[in-house]
Amino acid sequence: MTSPLTQFRPERVPATSLRDLAAQLHLTPAGDPCVVDSPASSPTSTPASSPASTDVPVTGVTVASDAVVPGDVFVGVPGFTAHGARFAPAAVAAGAVAVVTDAAGAALLPADLGAPVLLHDDPRAVAGVLADVVYGGPSDRLTTVGVTGTNGKTTTTYFVEAALRAGLGTSALMGTVELRIGDQGVESPRTTVEAPALHRLMAVALERGVTNLTTEVSSHAIALHRLAGVRFDVVAFTNLQRDHLDFHGDMESYFAVKASLFAPGQAARGVVVVDDEWGRRLAATSPIPVASLATHLDAPDAERADWRVVSADIGLDGVGSTFDLRGPDGAVHTAFSPLPGLVNVSNAATAIVVAVSAGVPIDVAIDAVARVTAIPGRMERVVERGQGLALCIVDYAHTPDALVYALEAVRPITPGRLVLVLGSDGDRDQGKRPMLGEIAARLADVVVVTDENPRSEVPGTIRAAILDGAREVRPDLTDVVEIEAGRAAALRHAMDLTREGDTVIVTGKGHEPTQEIAGVFHRYNDRDVYLEHARTLLRDRA
Ligand SMILES: CC(=O)N[C@H]1[C@@H](OP(=O)(O)OP(=O)(O)OC[C@H]2O[C@@H](n3ccc(=O)[nH]c3=O)[C@H](O)[C@@H]2O)O[C@H](CO)[C@@H](O)[C@@H]1O[C@H](C)C(=O)N[C@@H](C)C(=O)N[C@H](CCC(=O)O)C(=O)O
Numbered sequence: 001m002t003s004p005l006t007q008f009r010p011e012r013v014p015a016t017s018l019r020d021l022a023a024q025l026h027l028t029p030a031g032d033p034c035v036v037d038s039p040a041s042s043p044t045s046t047p048a049s050s051p052a053s054t055d056v057p058v059t060g061v062t063v064a065s066d067a068v069v070p071g072d073v074f075v076g077v078p079g080f081t082a083h084g085a086r087f088a089p090a091a092v093a094a095g096a097v098a099v100v101t102d103a104a105g106a107a108l109l110p111a112d113l114g115a116p117v118l119l120h121d122d123p124r125a126v127a128g129v130l131a132d133v134v135y136g137g138p139s140d141r142l143t144t145v146g147v148t149g150t151n152g153k154t155t156t157t158y159f160v161e162a163a164l165r166a167g168l169g170t171s172a173l174m175g176t177v178e179l180r181i182g183d184q185g186v187e188s189p190r191t192t193v194e195a196p197a198l199h200r201l202m203a204v205a206l207e208r209g210v211t212n213l214t215t216e217v218s219s220h221a222i223a224l225h226r227l228a229g230v231r232f233d234v235v236a237f238t239n240l241q242r243d244h245l246d247f248h249g250d251m252e253s254y255f256a257v258k259a260s261l262f263a264p265g266q267a268a269r270g271v272v273v274v275d276d277e278w279g280r281r282l283a284a285t286s287p288i289p290v291a292s293l294a295t296h297l298d299a300p301d302a303e304r305a306d307w308r309v310v311s312a313d314i315g316l317d318g319v320g321s322t323f324d325l326r327g328p329d330g331a332v333h334t335a336f337s338p339l340p341g342l343v344n345v346s347n348a349a350t351a352i353v354v355a356v357s358a359g360v361p362i363d364v365a366i367d368a369v370a371r372v373t374a375i376p377g378r379m380e381r382v383v384e385r386g387q388g389l390a391l392c393i394v395d396y397a398h399t400p401d402a403l404v405y406a407l408e409a410v411r412p413i414t415p416g417r418l419v420l421v422l423g424s425d426g427d428r429d430q431g432k433r434p435m436l437g438e439i440a441a442r443l444a445d446v447v448v449v450t451d452e453n454p455r456s457e458v459p460g461t462i463r464a465a466i467l468d469g470a471r472e473v474r475p476d477l478t479d480v481v482e483i484e485a486g487r488a489a490a491l492r493h494a495m496d497l498t499r500e501g502d503t504v505i506v507t508g509k510g511h512e513p514t515q516e517i518a519g520v521f522h523r524y525n526d527r528d529v530y531l532e533h534a535r536t537l538l539r540d541r542a
């Protein structure tokens with residue numbers, strides 16, 4: 001499937017000579033023993049193609065053969081499932097003018113590839129650096145912000161983007177929900193795109209008069225070098241909570257990956273939320289200058305933070321919260337989070353401090369954040385309370401901590417019963433499933449257990465693990481319902497149970513436009529189901 005990303009290609013890229021690129025990035029022509037300067041780069045075979053020393057003009061970089069346009073260098077990376085070099089013939093057929101890969105990749109290339117081959121020990125790492133050079137160092141010509149952390153990235157980036165747009169002009173935003181340049185947005189293939197795509201998007205942004213870019217930075221992206229060659233003005237860390245242990249192994253490794261974003265050459269300065277021990281560690285050890293921010297009123301050592309939320313009124317109308325933020329100079333600024341719950345006070349405060357660090361006047365940042373309207377799938381109010389209908393919210397919480405925060409945010413705005421619909425992802429961290437079930441049974445009044453993205457797993461097995469957790473709190477599963485007929489049926493069931501004073505919250509999928517079941521992506525969105533069933537209920541009750 002061709003990614004929506006392919007729509008974004010810069011129109012004018014001055015050609016860079018392949019020979020210059022090779023010299024600058026220490027790429028060694030395959031099969032030319034005279035110029036091999038790194039032992040690990042030694043080719044095991046000599047893919048004969050056009051001579052390795054051939055010079056060609058390069059106008060693009062990609063790691064995906066189906067995204068190649070004429071003039072690109074195709075980087076064949078060693079993947080988890082295949083070596084990208086296997087797709088070099090397809091890339092060359094599509095117009096790739098050269099291939100960069102490692103020795104193992106070179107060994108896979110056919111003799112008649114028809115394009116020069118250059119070697120590097122770590123093709124993933126060099127792909128971004130290549131793209132930075134070929135696309136003219138776009139991150140240096142934009143004000144760039146990267147936001148990392150387990151939870152709050154999407155929300156915080158929307159807040160930051162609003163503040164940068166207000167203070168610095170036309171903006172670009174990249175993350176889990178969308179890729180947006182100025183007014184043009186497309187569905188995002190992932191939280192952080194591949195490095196060449198990121199540099200390419202920045203080059204397009206510059207052509208369109210954009211002055212600033214805010215991107216979410218996932219831990220996968222850092223580990224897989226998707227930020228290579230990007231020099232951020234400001235990076236931010238929101239928090240670290242249990243997630244992605246299937247990929248990182250343990251929390252220490254997960255933290256080390258996140259912390260590596262805070263490195264000279266990668267970012268000039270940082271903003272670190274010090275509410276959890278991980279943030280405090282990062283602030284204490286960061287090799288780049290950071291501003292610390294305490295957003296929980298009772299965070300240890302909060303008074304030592306550079307910035308601090310000193311009071312917060314979470315508001316009971318379910319819309320947002322007013323809070324006071326004290327800056328390093330002691331001045332206290334009153335600000336507003338337009339989304340409910342204390343976590344969004346944290347996200348709004350982070351965004352304000354990030355924007356200030358990026359050069360936006362604080363009053364402009366505060367005003368812009370206060371005006372942000374709904375963020376898709378983040379505490380999104382889809383059906384308002386009234387006409388006999390409950391308040392219906394979609395939220396992306398899919399980690400234990402996020403689920404606690406989401407339920408705690410919704411409880412005060414729920415005069416009646418709090419009904420939670422949840423599942424958990426297949427082929428991902430299995431340990432969190434009973435934890436989610438336990439939290440659900442402890443903090444919601446009614447729990448409807450359903451499917452999220454079962455992927456290759458048997459859906460009933462995932463639900464059973466959630467129910468096991470729920471049993472720890474409610475041994476006889478009182479008011480805990482398992483719905484086997486699919487997520488839409490579960491949502492409808494939850495809405496059928498409710499009255500006007502109740503709240504339904506469905507967690508886990510947020511904005512996602514598809515549901516992945518047994519390798520097939522079905523079009524599905526929680527929001528659409530809510531709206532359709534609300535119409536049915538209103539009609540039936542009329
Ligand atoms: C675990 C992970 O991150 N995997 C990434 C990894 O895949 P891989 O190594 O398995 O790739 P592969 O299929 O072996 O292919 C190797 C190379 O051949 C290329 N190829 C492959 C097939 C083809 O026809 N032509 C072609 O050129 C691929 O583009 C790739 O460069 O390298 C690929 C590109 O180089 C990524 O697309 C892929 O992300 C996959 C799609 C993915 O789902 N990643 C998720 C886990 C992810 O990154 N998630 C985070 C957010 C996490 C969160 O916070 O929830 C994100 O940033 O989105």
Ligand SMILES: Nc1ncnc2c1ncn2[C@@H]1O[C@H](COP(=O)(O)OP(=O)(O)OP(=O)(O)O)[C@@H](O)[C@H]1O
Pocket residue numbers: 149150151152153154155156176191216218238239343344346347377378379395396397398401402403405406
């Ligand atoms: N600062 C925060 N701390 C803890 N939980 C949060 C925070 N902000 C949001 N959440 C919860 O986490 C969920 C995900 O929020 P958001 O999408 O902003 O984070 P994210 O980091 O982008 O997540 P992901 O990487 O999974 O896309 C929200 O729906 C909310 O329930």
